[in-house]
Amino acid sequence: MILACENLSIQRAGKRVLENVSCGFLPGDITAICGPNGAGKSTLLSALGNLIAPETGEVRLSDKPLPEIHPLTRARNIGYLPQSGEIGWDVSVANLVALGRLPHRDAGIAEIRQASGACGLDALQSRPVSTLSGGEKARALLARVLAGTPQWILADEPLAALDIAHQLSLLEVLKGEAESGCGVVLVLHDLGLAMNHADRVLVLRDGKLIADGAPEEALSPENIAKGWGVNARWLGEPGQRALITDV
Amino acid sequence: MTRATITFAVLLALAVPLSLLAGRVWIDPATTPNAALILAELRLPRAVLALIVGAGLGAAGAAMQGYLRNPLADPGLFGIAPGAALGAVIALYIGATSGLVLPAFALAGAGGAMALLSLIAGRTSNPAHGIALFTLAGMMIASLAGALTALAISLAPNAFAMSSIVTWLMGALTDRSWDDVMMAAPLTLAGILVLWRAGRSLDALTLGEEAARSLGVNPRWLMAMMVLGTGLTVGTGVAVAGIIGFVGLIVPHLVRPLTDKRPSSLIVPSAMAGALLVLVADVVCRILPLVTELRLGIALSLIGAPFFLWLLLRMRRGLT
Numbered sequence: 423m424i425l426a427c428e429n430l431s432i433q434r435a436g437k438r439v440l441e442n443v444s445c446g447f448l449p450g451d452i453t454a455i456c457g458p459n460g461a462g463k464s465t466l467l468s469a470l471g472n473l474i475a476p477e478t479g480e481v482r483l484s485d486k487p488l489p490e491i492h493p494l495t496r497a498r499n500i501g502y503l504p505q506s507g508e509i510g511w512d513v514s515v516a517n518l519v520a521l522g523r524l525p526h527r528d529a530g531i532a533e534i535r536q537a538s539g540a541c542g543l544d545a546l547q548s549r550p551v552s553t554l555s556g557g558e559k560a561r562a563l564l565a566r567v568l569a570g571t572p573q574w575i576l577a578d579e580p581l582a583a584l585d586i587a588h589q590l591s592l593l594e595v596l597k598g599e600a601e602s603g604c605g606v607v608l609v610l611h612d613l614g615l616a617m618n619h620a621d622r623v624l625v626l627r628d629g630k631l632i633a634d635g636a637p638e639e640a641l642s643p644e645n646i647a648k649g650w651g652v653n654a655r656w657l658g659e660p661g662q663r664a665l666i667t668d669v
Numbered sequence: 670m671t672r673a674t675i676t677f678a679v680l681l682a683l684a685v686p687l688s689l690l691a692g693r694v695w696i697d698p699a700t701t702p703n704a705a706l707i708l709a710e711l712r713l714p715r716a717v718l719a720l721i722v723g724a725g726l727g728a729a730g731a732a733m734q735g736y737l738r739n740p741l742a743d744p745g746l747f748g749i750a751p752g753a754a755l756g757a758v759i760a761l762y763i764g765a766t767s768g769l770v771l772p773a774f775a776l777a778g779a780g781g782a783m784a785l786l787s788l789i790a791g792r793t794s795n796p797a798h799g800i801a802l803f804t805l806a807g808m809m810i811a812s813l814a815g816a817l818t819a820l821a822i823s824l825a826p827n828a829f830a831m832s833s834i835v836t837w838l839m840g841a842l843t844d845r846s847w848d849d850v851m852m853a854a855p856l857t858l859a860g861i862l863v864l865w866r867a868g869r870s871l872d873a874l875t876l877g878e879e880a881a882r883s884l885g886v887n888p889r890w891l892m893a894m895m896v897l898g899t900g901l902t903v904g905t906g907v908a909v910a911g912i913i914g915f916v917g918l919i920v921p922h923l924v925r926p927l928t929d930k931r932p933s934s935l936i937v938p939s940a941m942a943g944a945l946l947v948l949v950a951d952v953v954c955r956i957l958p959l960v961t962e963l964r965l966g967i968a969l970s971l972i973g974a975p976f977f978l979w980l981l982l983r984m985r986r987g988l989t
Contacts, residue, residue, distance in 0.1 A: 473883060493886075493887060498885075502883035504880050508880070511738070512930050517931055524884045525884055550930075
Protein backbone atom coordinates (compact mmCIF):
# COMPACT_ATOMS: atom_id res chain seq x y z
CA MET A 423 0.00 0.00 0.00
CA ILE A 424 1.69 3.16 -1.19
CA LEU A 425 0.81 6.73 -0.32
CA ALA A 426 1.78 9.24 -2.97
CA CYS A 427 0.98 12.74 -4.06
CA GLU A 428 1.27 14.16 -7.53
CA ASN A 429 1.58 17.80 -8.60
CA LEU A 430 -0.01 18.92 -5.37
CA SER A 431 -0.76 22.64 -5.20
CA ILE A 432 -2.70 24.17 -2.34
CA GLN A 433 -3.87 27.68 -1.62
CA ARG A 434 -4.75 28.96 1.81
CA ALA A 435 -6.39 32.35 2.22
CA GLY A 436 -5.38 33.27 -1.31
CA LYS A 437 -1.74 32.40 -0.73
CA ARG A 438 -0.12 29.48 -2.51
CA VAL A 439 1.31 27.38 0.32
CA LEU A 440 2.21 24.27 -1.66
CA GLU A 441 3.35 24.26 -5.24
CA ASN A 442 3.59 21.25 -7.51
CA VAL A 443 4.76 18.82 -4.88
CA SER A 444 5.11 15.22 -6.01
CA CYS A 445 6.41 12.52 -3.72
CA GLY A 446 5.76 8.92 -2.74
CA PHE A 447 6.03 7.27 0.65
CA LEU A 448 6.99 3.70 1.40
CA PRO A 449 5.53 1.45 4.08
CA GLY A 450 8.16 0.56 6.67
CA ASP A 451 9.92 3.90 6.28
CA ILE A 452 10.05 6.82 8.64
CA THR A 453 9.88 9.90 6.43
CA ALA A 454 10.55 13.30 7.95
CA ILE A 455 9.16 16.47 6.39
CA CYS A 456 11.47 19.37 7.25
CA GLY A 457 11.62 23.01 6.33
CA PRO A 458 11.55 26.49 7.79
CA ASN A 459 8.40 27.94 9.37
CA GLY A 460 5.70 28.54 6.78
CA ALA A 461 7.26 26.21 4.23
CA GLY A 462 4.05 24.17 3.90
CA LYS A 463 5.00 21.12 6.00
CA SER A 464 1.76 20.89 7.96
CA THR A 465 -0.25 21.64 4.83
CA LEU A 466 1.42 18.75 3.02
CA LEU A 467 0.71 16.44 5.96
CA SER A 468 -2.95 17.55 6.10
CA ALA A 469 -3.28 16.95 2.36
CA LEU A 470 -1.81 13.45 2.77
CA GLY A 471 -4.58 12.79 5.29
CA ASN A 472 -7.24 14.26 2.97
CA LEU A 473 -7.96 16.96 5.54
CA ILE A 474 -7.42 19.76 3.05
CA ALA A 475 -8.53 19.76 -0.54
CA PRO A 476 -5.81 20.49 -3.09
CA GLU A 477 -6.26 23.12 -5.75
CA THR A 478 -4.61 20.88 -8.30
CA GLY A 479 -3.07 17.43 -8.13
CA GLU A 480 -4.09 14.57 -5.92
CA VAL A 481 -3.08 12.20 -3.17
CA ARG A 482 -3.41 8.50 -3.86
CA LEU A 483 -3.48 5.53 -1.54
CA SER A 484 -2.70 2.28 -3.37
CA ASP A 485 -3.36 4.13 -6.64
CA LYS A 486 -6.82 5.26 -5.57
CA PRO A 487 -7.43 9.00 -5.12
CA LEU A 488 -8.12 9.73 -1.42
CA PRO A 489 -11.43 11.54 -1.95
CA GLU A 490 -12.77 8.42 -3.66
CA ILE A 491 -12.06 6.27 -0.62
CA HIS A 492 -14.86 6.01 1.95
CA PRO A 493 -14.02 8.26 4.94
CA LEU A 494 -14.14 5.34 7.38
CA THR A 495 -11.90 3.16 5.21
CA ARG A 496 -9.50 6.06 4.85
CA ALA A 497 -9.59 6.65 8.61
CA ARG A 498 -8.79 2.99 9.26
CA ASN A 499 -5.79 3.20 6.98
CA ILE A 500 -4.42 6.63 7.79
CA GLY A 501 -3.95 7.74 11.39
CA TYR A 502 -3.42 11.45 11.83
CA LEU A 503 -1.93 13.09 14.90
CA PRO A 504 -2.44 16.87 14.81
CA GLN A 505 -0.01 19.30 16.32
CA SER A 506 -2.58 20.94 18.58
CA GLY A 507 -2.76 18.09 21.09
CA GLU A 508 -6.26 19.24 21.87
CA ILE A 509 -8.35 17.16 24.27
CA GLY A 510 -11.70 18.87 24.76
CA TRP A 511 -13.04 16.96 27.77
CA ASP A 512 -11.34 15.51 30.79
CA VAL A 513 -11.76 11.89 29.75
CA SER A 514 -9.67 9.04 31.14
CA VAL A 515 -6.57 7.82 29.33
CA ALA A 516 -8.40 4.56 28.50
CA ASN A 517 -11.29 6.45 26.89
CA LEU A 518 -8.91 8.76 25.03
CA VAL A 519 -7.02 5.85 23.50
CA ALA A 520 -10.33 4.13 22.67
CA LEU A 521 -11.26 7.07 20.41
CA GLY A 522 -8.78 5.58 17.93
CA ARG A 523 -11.23 2.72 17.38
CA LEU A 524 -14.04 4.99 16.17
CA PRO A 525 -13.48 4.30 12.45
CA HIS A 526 -13.60 0.57 13.14
CA ARG A 527 -16.91 0.78 14.99
CA ASP A 528 -15.78 -1.88 17.44
CA ALA A 529 -14.49 -2.07 21.00
CA GLY A 530 -11.04 -3.21 19.83
CA ILE A 531 -9.98 -4.21 23.34
CA ALA A 532 -6.87 -6.07 22.15
CA GLU A 533 -5.72 -3.22 19.89
CA ILE A 534 -6.30 -0.64 22.62
CA ARG A 535 -4.35 -2.72 25.13
CA GLN A 536 -1.52 -3.21 22.65
CA ALA A 537 -1.35 0.51 21.80
CA SER A 538 -1.46 1.52 25.46
CA GLY A 539 1.28 -0.97 26.27
CA ALA A 540 3.48 0.20 23.39
CA CYS A 541 3.22 3.78 24.65
CA GLY A 542 3.82 2.84 28.29
CA LEU A 543 0.36 3.82 29.51
CA ASP A 544 -0.53 0.65 31.39
CA ALA A 545 -0.35 2.32 34.79
CA LEU A 546 -2.23 5.44 33.67
CA GLN A 547 -5.39 3.89 32.23
CA SER A 548 -7.88 5.40 34.65
CA ARG A 549 -6.14 8.76 35.04
CA PRO A 550 -8.05 11.82 33.78
CA VAL A 551 -6.06 13.45 30.99
CA SER A 552 -5.95 16.77 32.89
CA THR A 553 -3.62 15.15 35.42
CA LEU A 554 -1.08 13.97 32.83
CA SER A 555 2.30 15.59 32.26
CA GLY A 556 3.14 16.90 28.79
CA GLY A 557 5.09 13.74 27.98
CA GLU A 558 2.35 11.43 29.20
CA LYS A 559 -0.24 13.35 27.23
CA ALA A 560 1.82 13.08 24.03
CA ARG A 561 2.15 9.32 24.58
CA ALA A 562 -1.59 8.98 25.18
CA LEU A 563 -2.39 10.89 22.00
CA LEU A 564 0.00 8.72 20.01
CA ALA A 565 -1.57 5.61 21.54
CA ARG A 566 -4.94 6.91 20.31
CA VAL A 567 -3.58 6.84 16.75
CA LEU A 568 -1.96 3.41 17.19
CA ALA A 569 -5.20 1.94 18.59
CA GLY A 570 -6.72 2.40 15.13
CA THR A 571 -4.01 0.07 13.74
CA PRO A 572 -3.48 2.33 10.70
CA GLN A 573 -1.22 1.41 7.79
CA TRP A 574 -0.02 5.00 7.76
CA ILE A 575 0.78 7.32 10.65
CA LEU A 576 0.90 11.02 9.87
CA ALA A 577 2.11 13.07 12.81
CA ASP A 578 2.55 16.84 12.89
CA GLU A 579 5.42 17.79 15.19
CA PRO A 580 4.81 14.91 17.58
CA LEU A 581 8.10 15.55 19.38
CA ALA A 582 7.87 19.32 19.84
CA ALA A 583 7.63 20.45 23.46
CA LEU A 584 8.91 17.12 24.74
CA ASP A 585 12.12 16.61 26.70
CA ILE A 586 14.84 14.53 25.12
CA ALA A 587 13.94 11.33 27.00
CA HIS A 588 10.31 11.57 25.92
CA GLN A 589 11.33 12.41 22.37
CA LEU A 590 13.40 9.25 22.21
CA SER A 591 10.74 7.06 23.81
CA LEU A 592 8.13 8.31 21.33
CA LEU A 593 10.54 7.78 18.45
CA GLU A 594 11.12 4.22 19.65
CA VAL A 595 7.38 3.58 19.47
CA LEU A 596 7.20 5.03 15.96
CA LYS A 597 10.23 3.00 14.86
CA GLY A 598 8.54 -0.14 16.18
CA GLU A 599 5.49 0.67 14.08
CA ALA A 600 7.63 1.24 10.98
CA GLU A 601 9.42 -2.06 11.57
CA SER A 602 6.08 -3.83 11.62
CA GLY A 603 5.33 -2.43 8.16
CA CYS A 604 3.57 0.81 8.92
CA GLY A 605 4.46 3.93 6.93
CA VAL A 606 5.36 6.81 9.25
CA VAL A 607 5.42 10.42 8.05
CA LEU A 608 6.50 13.07 10.56
CA VAL A 609 6.78 16.82 10.40
CA LEU A 610 9.98 17.53 12.31
CA HIS A 611 11.62 20.79 13.23
CA ASP A 612 14.59 19.21 14.93
CA LEU A 613 17.00 18.46 12.09
CA GLY A 614 19.18 16.32 14.36
CA LEU A 615 16.28 13.99 15.05
CA ALA A 616 15.41 13.86 11.35
CA MET A 617 19.05 13.18 10.42
CA ASN A 618 19.57 10.41 12.96
CA HIS A 619 16.20 8.69 13.02
CA ALA A 620 14.44 9.12 9.66
CA ASP A 621 14.91 6.79 6.72
CA ARG A 622 14.15 9.58 4.35
CA VAL A 623 13.83 13.36 4.52
CA LEU A 624 11.80 15.80 2.42
CA VAL A 625 12.80 19.47 2.58
CA LEU A 626 10.22 22.10 1.74
CA ARG A 627 10.79 25.77 1.21
CA ASP A 628 8.12 28.30 0.21
CA GLY A 629 5.80 25.45 -0.70
CA LYS A 630 8.27 23.77 -3.03
CA LEU A 631 10.05 20.49 -2.54
CA ILE A 632 13.77 21.30 -2.66
CA ALA A 633 15.22 18.00 -1.49
CA ASP A 634 14.01 14.43 -1.20
CA GLY A 635 16.27 11.56 -0.26
CA ALA A 636 18.31 9.84 2.42
CA PRO A 637 18.92 12.12 5.44
CA GLU A 638 22.65 12.58 4.74
CA GLU A 639 21.86 13.78 1.26
CA ALA A 640 18.62 15.74 1.83
CA LEU A 641 19.99 17.53 4.89
CA SER A 642 23.41 18.27 3.43
CA PRO A 643 24.96 21.60 4.47
CA GLU A 644 24.14 22.92 0.98
CA ASN A 645 20.47 22.03 1.34
CA ILE A 646 20.33 23.49 4.85
CA ALA A 647 21.77 26.72 3.47
CA LYS A 648 19.23 26.64 0.64
CA GLY A 649 16.26 25.77 2.84
CA TRP A 650 16.88 27.73 6.00
CA GLY A 651 19.51 30.27 4.92
CA VAL A 652 21.77 29.04 7.70
CA ASN A 653 25.36 27.93 7.39
CA ALA A 654 25.73 24.68 9.26
CA ARG A 655 27.70 21.46 9.30
CA TRP A 656 27.23 18.03 10.77
CA LEU A 657 29.59 16.52 13.34
CA GLY A 658 29.87 12.91 14.44
CA GLU A 659 29.23 9.58 12.80
CA PRO A 660 26.14 8.75 10.73
CA GLY A 661 23.29 7.94 13.10
CA GLN A 662 24.87 10.12 15.80
CA ARG A 663 25.10 13.40 14.00
CA ALA A 664 24.95 16.79 15.68
CA LEU A 665 24.33 20.03 13.85
CA ILE A 666 26.67 22.95 14.41
CA THR A 667 25.67 26.34 13.08
CA ASP A 668 27.90 29.30 12.27
CA VAL A 669 26.48 32.23 14.13
CA MET B 670 -26.54 1.17 32.14
CA THR B 671 -24.17 3.66 33.63
CA ARG B 672 -24.17 5.12 37.11
CA ALA B 673 -25.75 8.31 35.82
CA THR B 674 -28.64 6.60 34.01
CA ILE B 675 -29.41 4.42 37.04
CA THR B 676 -29.31 7.42 39.41
CA PHE B 677 -31.70 9.46 37.31
CA ALA B 678 -33.98 6.51 36.57
CA VAL B 679 -34.42 5.95 40.31
CA LEU B 680 -35.02 9.65 40.96
CA LEU B 681 -37.56 9.82 38.14
CA ALA B 682 -39.36 6.73 39.45
CA LEU B 683 -39.75 8.52 42.78
CA ALA B 684 -40.54 11.98 41.40
CA VAL B 685 -43.19 11.11 38.80
CA PRO B 686 -45.80 9.59 41.19
CA LEU B 687 -45.15 12.31 43.77
CA SER B 688 -45.57 15.04 41.16
CA LEU B 689 -48.99 13.66 40.22
CA LEU B 690 -50.20 14.04 43.79
CA ALA B 691 -48.66 17.46 44.35
CA GLY B 692 -50.41 20.67 43.43
CA ARG B 693 -52.45 23.54 44.78
CA VAL B 694 -54.69 20.74 46.02
CA TRP B 695 -52.86 17.63 47.19
CA ILE B 696 -54.59 14.56 45.91
CA ASP B 697 -55.25 11.55 48.04
CA PRO B 698 -56.42 8.98 45.50
CA ALA B 699 -58.65 7.35 48.12
CA THR B 700 -60.56 10.37 49.36
CA THR B 701 -60.28 13.26 46.87
CA PRO B 702 -63.42 13.47 44.72
CA ASN B 703 -62.81 12.98 41.00
CA ALA B 704 -59.20 12.02 41.74
CA ALA B 705 -58.97 9.70 38.75
CA LEU B 706 -60.25 12.36 36.37
CA ILE B 707 -57.90 15.06 37.72
CA LEU B 708 -54.96 12.70 37.50
CA ALA B 709 -55.72 11.38 34.02
CA GLU B 710 -56.78 14.59 32.31
CA LEU B 711 -54.87 17.33 34.13
CA ARG B 712 -51.87 16.18 36.08
CA LEU B 713 -50.68 13.24 34.00
CA PRO B 714 -50.48 15.07 30.65
CA ARG B 715 -48.80 17.99 32.41
CA ALA B 716 -46.25 15.70 34.05
CA VAL B 717 -45.60 13.83 30.81
CA LEU B 718 -45.16 17.11 28.97
CA ALA B 719 -42.71 18.33 31.62
CA LEU B 720 -40.72 15.13 31.15
CA ILE B 721 -40.72 15.49 27.36
CA VAL B 722 -39.73 19.15 27.33
CA GLY B 723 -37.04 18.62 29.96
CA ALA B 724 -35.64 15.55 28.25
CA GLY B 725 -35.37 17.39 24.95
CA LEU B 726 -33.68 20.42 26.48
CA GLY B 727 -31.28 18.30 28.54
CA ALA B 728 -30.23 16.17 25.58
CA ALA B 729 -29.85 19.23 23.33
CA GLY B 730 -27.70 20.98 25.94
CA ALA B 731 -25.42 17.97 26.31
CA ALA B 732 -25.03 17.51 22.55
CA MET B 733 -24.48 21.23 22.06
CA GLN B 734 -21.72 21.41 24.67
CA GLY B 735 -20.08 18.41 23.06
CA TYR B 736 -20.36 19.91 19.59
CA LEU B 737 -18.88 23.25 20.56
CA ARG B 738 -16.49 21.64 23.05
CA ASN B 739 -17.56 24.33 25.44
CA PRO B 740 -19.27 23.83 28.79
CA LEU B 741 -20.91 27.24 28.43
CA ALA B 742 -22.85 26.32 25.31
CA ASP B 743 -26.62 26.35 25.55
CA PRO B 744 -29.20 25.20 22.99
CA GLY B 745 -30.42 28.81 22.83
CA LEU B 746 -27.18 29.70 21.04
CA PHE B 747 -28.35 28.24 17.76
CA GLY B 748 -31.24 30.66 17.52
CA ILE B 749 -33.75 27.82 17.33
CA ALA B 750 -35.53 28.64 20.61
CA PRO B 751 -35.85 32.36 19.73
CA GLY B 752 -37.04 31.35 16.25
CA ALA B 753 -39.72 29.10 17.73
CA ALA B 754 -40.68 31.83 20.17
CA LEU B 755 -41.04 34.29 17.30
CA GLY B 756 -43.38 31.87 15.52
CA ALA B 757 -45.53 31.55 18.63
CA VAL B 758 -45.51 35.31 19.20
CA ILE B 759 -46.76 35.87 15.66
CA ALA B 760 -49.60 33.43 16.37
CA LEU B 761 -50.46 35.35 19.53
CA TYR B 762 -50.16 38.66 17.68
CA ILE B 763 -52.68 37.66 15.06
CA GLY B 764 -54.83 35.94 17.67
CA ALA B 765 -54.43 32.44 16.23
CA THR B 766 -54.21 30.58 19.50
CA SER B 767 -56.82 27.85 19.26
CA GLY B 768 -55.84 24.21 19.71
CA LEU B 769 -52.49 23.31 18.23
CA VAL B 770 -52.25 26.39 16.00
CA LEU B 771 -49.82 28.15 18.32
CA PRO B 772 -47.45 25.16 18.67
CA ALA B 773 -47.63 24.75 14.89
CA PHE B 774 -46.56 28.36 14.41
CA ALA B 775 -43.73 27.84 16.91
CA LEU B 776 -42.56 24.72 15.08
CA ALA B 777 -42.63 26.66 11.81
CA GLY B 778 -40.48 29.33 13.51
CA ALA B 779 -38.03 26.68 14.70
CA GLY B 780 -37.96 25.17 11.21
CA GLY B 781 -37.30 28.59 9.70
CA ALA B 782 -34.38 29.19 12.07
CA MET B 783 -33.00 25.72 11.25
CA ALA B 784 -33.29 26.31 7.51
CA LEU B 785 -31.62 29.70 7.76
CA LEU B 786 -28.85 28.27 9.90
CA SER B 787 -28.15 25.43 7.46
CA LEU B 788 -28.29 27.79 4.54
CA ILE B 789 -25.68 30.13 6.01
CA ALA B 790 -23.38 27.74 7.82
CA GLY B 791 -23.78 24.70 5.59
CA ARG B 792 -22.15 26.48 2.69
CA THR B 793 -18.73 27.12 4.11
CA SER B 794 -16.11 25.72 1.79
CA ASN B 795 -13.49 25.40 4.52
CA PRO B 796 -14.73 22.83 7.03
CA ALA B 797 -12.28 24.21 9.59
CA HIS B 798 -14.40 27.36 9.87
CA GLY B 799 -17.63 25.39 10.13
CA ILE B 800 -18.33 25.42 13.84
CA ALA B 801 -17.36 29.04 14.45
CA LEU B 802 -19.46 30.24 11.51
CA PHE B 803 -22.31 28.03 12.63
CA THR B 804 -22.31 29.48 16.15
CA LEU B 805 -22.08 33.07 14.95
CA ALA B 806 -24.89 32.50 12.46
CA GLY B 807 -26.98 30.97 15.26
CA MET B 808 -26.35 33.93 17.54
CA MET B 809 -27.32 36.38 14.80
CA ILE B 810 -30.52 34.45 14.08
CA ALA B 811 -31.23 34.48 17.82
CA SER B 812 -30.81 38.23 18.08
CA LEU B 813 -32.84 38.84 14.91
CA ALA B 814 -35.68 36.66 16.20
CA GLY B 815 -35.40 38.39 19.57
CA ALA B 816 -35.64 41.80 17.95
CA LEU B 817 -38.66 40.78 15.88
CA THR B 818 -40.30 39.36 19.01
CA ALA B 819 -39.73 42.67 20.82
CA LEU B 820 -41.14 44.47 17.78
CA ALA B 821 -44.26 42.29 17.88
CA ILE B 822 -44.70 43.09 21.59
CA SER B 823 -44.30 46.84 21.05
CA LEU B 824 -46.69 46.81 18.09
CA ALA B 825 -49.24 44.57 19.80
CA PRO B 826 -52.76 45.61 18.72
CA ASN B 827 -54.07 45.72 22.28
CA ALA B 828 -53.03 45.32 25.89
CA PHE B 829 -54.47 41.82 26.00
CA ALA B 830 -52.32 40.60 23.11
CA MET B 831 -49.27 42.25 24.66
CA SER B 832 -49.85 40.64 28.02
CA SER B 833 -50.54 37.24 26.52
CA ILE B 834 -47.29 37.43 24.53
CA VAL B 835 -45.24 38.46 27.54
CA THR B 836 -46.81 35.81 29.76
CA TRP B 837 -46.38 33.11 27.13
CA LEU B 838 -42.71 33.97 26.71
CA MET B 839 -42.13 33.22 30.39
CA GLY B 840 -42.92 29.57 29.75
CA ALA B 841 -45.48 27.36 31.46
CA LEU B 842 -47.12 23.97 31.35
CA THR B 843 -50.49 25.11 32.68
CA ASP B 844 -53.64 23.74 31.04
CA ARG B 845 -51.90 21.46 28.59
CA SER B 846 -53.75 18.44 27.24
CA TRP B 847 -52.98 15.06 25.75
CA ASP B 848 -53.09 16.75 22.32
CA ASP B 849 -49.94 18.65 23.22
CA VAL B 850 -48.34 15.44 24.46
CA MET B 851 -49.22 13.62 21.25
CA MET B 852 -47.61 16.35 19.20
CA ALA B 853 -44.53 16.85 21.35
CA ALA B 854 -43.62 13.27 22.22
CA PRO B 855 -42.76 11.87 18.78
CA LEU B 856 -40.92 15.03 17.67
CA THR B 857 -38.84 15.26 20.84
CA LEU B 858 -38.05 11.55 20.87
CA ALA B 859 -36.96 11.75 17.25
CA GLY B 860 -34.74 14.72 18.14
CA ILE B 861 -33.13 12.91 21.07
CA LEU B 862 -32.55 9.90 18.84
CA VAL B 863 -30.81 12.09 16.24
CA LEU B 864 -28.58 13.66 18.90
CA TRP B 865 -27.81 10.27 20.38
CA ARG B 866 -26.82 9.00 16.93
CA ALA B 867 -24.39 11.92 16.64
CA GLY B 868 -22.72 10.89 19.92
CA ARG B 869 -19.86 8.99 18.35
CA SER B 870 -18.94 11.93 16.14
CA LEU B 871 -19.15 14.25 19.13
CA ASP B 872 -16.71 11.97 20.96
CA ALA B 873 -14.28 12.26 18.05
CA LEU B 874 -14.56 16.06 18.26
CA THR B 875 -12.94 15.81 21.70
CA LEU B 876 -9.66 15.68 19.76
CA GLY B 877 -10.45 18.80 17.72
CA GLU B 878 -12.05 19.23 14.32
CA GLU B 879 -9.07 18.09 12.27
CA ALA B 880 -8.51 14.91 14.23
CA ALA B 881 -12.24 14.19 14.15
CA ARG B 882 -12.25 14.44 10.37
CA SER B 883 -9.21 12.17 10.23
CA LEU B 884 -11.28 9.65 12.22
CA GLY B 885 -13.89 9.64 9.48
CA VAL B 886 -16.31 12.21 10.90
CA ASN B 887 -18.17 14.11 8.18
CA PRO B 888 -18.54 17.69 9.46
CA ARG B 889 -21.50 18.47 7.21
CA TRP B 890 -23.39 15.39 8.33
CA LEU B 891 -22.67 16.22 11.95
CA MET B 892 -23.83 19.79 11.50
CA ALA B 893 -27.04 18.60 9.88
CA MET B 894 -27.61 16.16 12.76
CA MET B 895 -27.09 18.93 15.29
CA VAL B 896 -29.47 21.33 13.53
CA LEU B 897 -32.10 18.62 13.16
CA GLY B 898 -31.69 17.26 16.69
CA THR B 899 -31.71 20.60 18.49
CA GLY B 900 -34.42 21.89 16.15
CA LEU B 901 -36.73 18.99 17.01
CA THR B 902 -36.07 18.98 20.75
CA VAL B 903 -35.79 22.69 21.49
CA GLY B 904 -38.33 23.76 18.87
CA THR B 905 -40.91 21.34 20.25
CA GLY B 906 -40.09 22.38 23.82
CA VAL B 907 -40.72 26.04 23.04
CA ALA B 908 -43.83 25.17 21.04
CA VAL B 909 -45.55 23.48 23.96
CA ALA B 910 -44.06 25.28 26.96
CA GLY B 911 -42.66 28.64 25.88
CA ILE B 912 -39.12 29.73 26.65
CA ILE B 913 -37.60 27.47 29.29
CA GLY B 914 -34.09 28.63 29.98
CA PHE B 915 -31.29 27.15 32.01
CA VAL B 916 -32.11 23.46 31.57
CA GLY B 917 -29.84 22.98 28.56
CA LEU B 918 -26.98 24.83 30.23
CA ILE B 919 -27.20 23.48 33.74
CA VAL B 920 -28.16 19.84 33.27
CA PRO B 921 -25.02 18.66 31.46
CA HIS B 922 -22.94 20.16 34.29
CA LEU B 923 -25.00 18.29 36.82
CA VAL B 924 -24.61 15.03 34.95
CA ARG B 925 -21.03 15.23 33.72
CA PRO B 926 -19.34 14.30 37.03
CA LEU B 927 -21.41 11.11 37.09
CA THR B 928 -20.23 10.01 33.63
CA ASP B 929 -16.90 9.22 32.00
CA LYS B 930 -17.03 12.75 30.46
CA ARG B 931 -17.39 11.57 26.87
CA PRO B 932 -20.04 13.66 25.10
CA SER B 933 -21.84 10.52 23.91
CA SER B 934 -22.25 9.16 27.42
CA LEU B 935 -23.77 12.47 28.54
CA ILE B 936 -26.72 12.66 26.16
CA VAL B 937 -29.13 10.07 27.57
CA PRO B 938 -28.48 10.84 31.27
CA SER B 939 -28.86 14.55 30.48
CA ALA B 940 -32.23 13.84 28.89
CA MET B 941 -33.29 12.04 32.05
CA ALA B 942 -31.93 14.74 34.36
CA GLY B 943 -33.56 17.47 32.25
CA ALA B 944 -36.88 15.63 32.52
CA LEU B 945 -36.45 15.43 36.29
CA LEU B 946 -35.51 19.09 36.65
CA VAL B 947 -38.45 20.42 34.63
CA LEU B 948 -40.85 18.06 36.40
CA VAL B 949 -39.67 19.21 39.84
CA ALA B 950 -39.67 22.88 38.82
CA ASP B 951 -43.22 22.53 37.51
CA VAL B 952 -44.33 20.97 40.82
CA VAL B 953 -42.72 23.87 42.69
CA CYS B 954 -44.72 26.25 40.45
CA ARG B 955 -47.93 24.45 41.37
CA ILE B 956 -47.49 24.17 45.11
CA LEU B 957 -46.20 27.65 45.90
CA PRO B 958 -49.01 29.55 47.61
CA LEU B 959 -49.08 32.51 45.25
CA VAL B 960 -52.12 34.34 43.88
CA THR B 961 -51.31 33.35 40.33
CA GLU B 962 -49.18 30.36 39.48
CA LEU B 963 -45.46 31.07 39.17
CA ARG B 964 -44.36 30.76 35.53
CA LEU B 965 -42.16 27.74 34.84
CA GLY B 966 -39.50 29.71 32.99
CA ILE B 967 -39.12 32.04 35.96
CA ALA B 968 -39.11 29.17 38.45
CA LEU B 969 -36.35 27.39 36.55
CA SER B 970 -34.21 30.50 36.51
CA LEU B 971 -34.93 31.05 40.20
CA ILE B 972 -33.85 27.49 40.99
CA GLY B 973 -31.23 27.28 38.28
CA ALA B 974 -29.18 30.41 38.84
CA PRO B 975 -28.44 29.93 42.57
CA PHE B 976 -27.85 26.24 42.00
CA PHE B 977 -25.41 26.96 39.21
CA LEU B 978 -23.57 29.47 41.40
CA TRP B 979 -23.35 26.87 44.15
CA LEU B 980 -21.97 24.39 41.61
CA LEU B 981 -19.38 26.92 40.48
CA LEU B 982 -18.29 27.61 44.07
CA ARG B 983 -17.97 23.91 44.72
CA MET B 984 -15.95 23.44 41.52
CA ARG B 985 -13.69 26.30 42.56
CA ARG B 986 -13.08 24.66 45.92
CA GLY B 987 -12.29 21.45 44.10
CA LEU B 988 -9.74 23.24 41.95
CA THR B 989 -7.86 24.94 44.77
